[in-house]
Amino acid sequence: MDIKAHVQKLGIRAKAAARDLAKASLGDKNAALKCIATHLDKSRQHLLDANELDLADAVNRDLDSALLDRLEMSDAGIDGMLEGLRQVIALDDPVGAITEIGERPSGIRLSKMRVPLGVVGIIYESRPNVTIDAASLCLKAGNASILRGGSESINSNKAIARCIYNGLTDAGLPRSSVQIVDVTDRQAVGELITLTEFIDVIVPRGGKSLIARISEEARVPIIKHLDGNCHVYIDSHADPTMAIKLAINSKTHRYGVCNAMESLLVADKISNRILPDLCMEFTKKHVELRGCKKTRILVGSIKSACESDWSEEYLAPILSIKVVQNIEEAIAHINRYGSKHTDSIVTQNAENAQLFIENVDSSSVMVNASTRFADGFEYGLGAEVGISTDKIHARGPVGLEGLTSQKWVVHGDGQIRH
């Protein structure tokens, strides 16, 4: 099989579909999303059977349990997909929204109109529900999408894709509005990320090494999420009970997610009131602690954190802890070692909260909230195609707005430049 030609063909079809989708009405797009939901609901057994094939294959290939966990679909998982679709249907149409700018001295009247990006490529691993999240958000934003899931979930993704194709056809939208790459060969990824002629943006989701490789080789612009080394800083003005609750939730609510806390900073002044109790809680929950010198003096027998711990995204029940002199040291530490994902301060002092918000250079900065809230659904975006740690276009959870852009609209009455 000529993979280059195959991917090129997907690109050509996507570009053609994108032209129709850009013009599709809100009603058409929502109808398609509803039809897709109907097909998913009707195809539950077929979806679970396909997923069973992938799971069996993964066991044969001796893939790790975390991957198996992400790969597994269930009836509840399908319910989740349907709920996700309902939420995307409920969102306003971003396309066509006008921002008035006003009349210029020349007499031209200026505004901006929100428009789709065109063709979006998504490259992801394991979790089959990404197929639905990504397809539905791209569709609602008026973009055609090309989805390339991991080889380990190929059967599940093909089964989901059939429901999507059927839904699109029922609603009269182009079948190529959503296409999955059903070639598992890795070359397909290389072709996708260099297909500048037909793809407007690539959103890679997955492990750091996958993202790094894609960043290195891509020619299509990418919106990426490299890693999530998130911090909670417990300020000297923190409410100790709230601080402990937020630290525990940020770390232990789920370990394998990018918005979990990986490093805890505690102001020196309050550290003796916080760390003994908090570390006991973590130990009860079997979280391995790695502390700075001060932390170890306060809480005794925990491992010593080394320099590399401050940059580490464990994605596991491991936490590094550092006692800092003050908020300035906390901010400097986060900006140096963090990954610009999500960082939270616990404080009752409004001035310190503001200092933290203004100076921590991360896509989400929080005051008295769990880092786990950095999420498209929690932010009201319906879902997310990814969480960007980049600086341009979109930062943080990428939803409909991140999947669109704005063009300038000029109205005149015959104005010319002098």
Next chain:
Amino acid sequence: MDIKAHVQKLGIRAKAAARDLAKASLGDKNAALKCIATHLDKSRQHLLDANELDLADAVNRDLDSALLDRLEMSDAGIDGMLEGLRQVIALDDPVGAITEIGERPSGIRLSKMRVPLGVVGIIYESRPNVTIDAASLCLKAGNASILRGGSESINSNKAIARCIYNGLTDAGLPRSSVQIVDVTDRQAVGELITLTEFIDVIVPRGGKSLIARISEEARVPIIKHLDGNCHVYIDSHADPTMAIKLAINSKTHRYGVCNAMESLLVADKISNRILPDLCMEFTKKHVELRGCKKTRILVGSIKSACESDWSEEYLAPILSIKVVQNIEEAIAHINRYGSKHTDSIVTQNAENAQLFIENVDSSSVMVNASTRFADGFEYGLGAEVGISTDKIHARGPVGLEGLTSQKWVVHGDGQIRH
């Protein structure tokens, strides 16, 4: 000289300066811009002498007259720089602006805060005034900048840079807020565009081949302007007098600019009322016309346009002309051959105007206005660091908003995820 190490050092300094600049008040930034203006004004003779060196060198190197034209500075050119600085000073501070989003069901309160991008690299050719435009916009947006002008303008740029450094120092802002790359070796460009650790975005400005090479090799995200194949479409419902005036202005106001019309489309129905008069006007102005078959029947002895003419950005007194059946053909032609820069419809029919606006996929779409208005100054952005024909981040003229991004801000009272 170790160019890699040199560029790396610029990057390190820029990153450090960016941290201070992000916190700089509007007053501090405007004071620095005023001080820079004062130094430019005081250094007129020095600037012109330095420019003289570049011009003499360009003549020796036999560089073409268009380049000499762009390279030459004058007292009036310096006045233009000062006026540009005044306009940037007059702009609101984009940094810190809050967009309220509201409370989520979890109780967290969500907003977005506009923030600088960090370090911006600008790569450009010839025109020394870009040094001031780019430096001042980046500074106002709270970004550190690294500017790499063409080797042909190195003396002019060094002289301008000295004024910038002195102005920054007078105002107490870091001297490394703006740095020029004073190495003319081309390797410096290669190093800049791969310095992902320290540079957040690169804006290349220049000829298509330069941009294409940078796009190919860059690892830092880029905001680019590839070319400007702009169209005017004269609809069957156009006012003929207005149509002729707009077509003439769009083409002949200036030839070497990216927002000049390169292709004219005329609705069949109105073509016999427009083209004979219009083509006579163009011929008077020594514009070479290349027409489709229908055009040539209507206006006689002009060259025949070939397929490649429809994609050409002449940047010269040459124009391709095509008679189209209707607005649908015009839109399809523009989306196929255009460069997504700027396209204008001339029509008195509101429905056709709307159809054109919604369906032409360009960074600026216009109704009854000259394409020459697609410009940062005309749009009220003060100036522009470039005009983006990309889809992500910024489309069209890139000013302060395009040089900033938004981060998410979450306020809670101890909310955790359940």
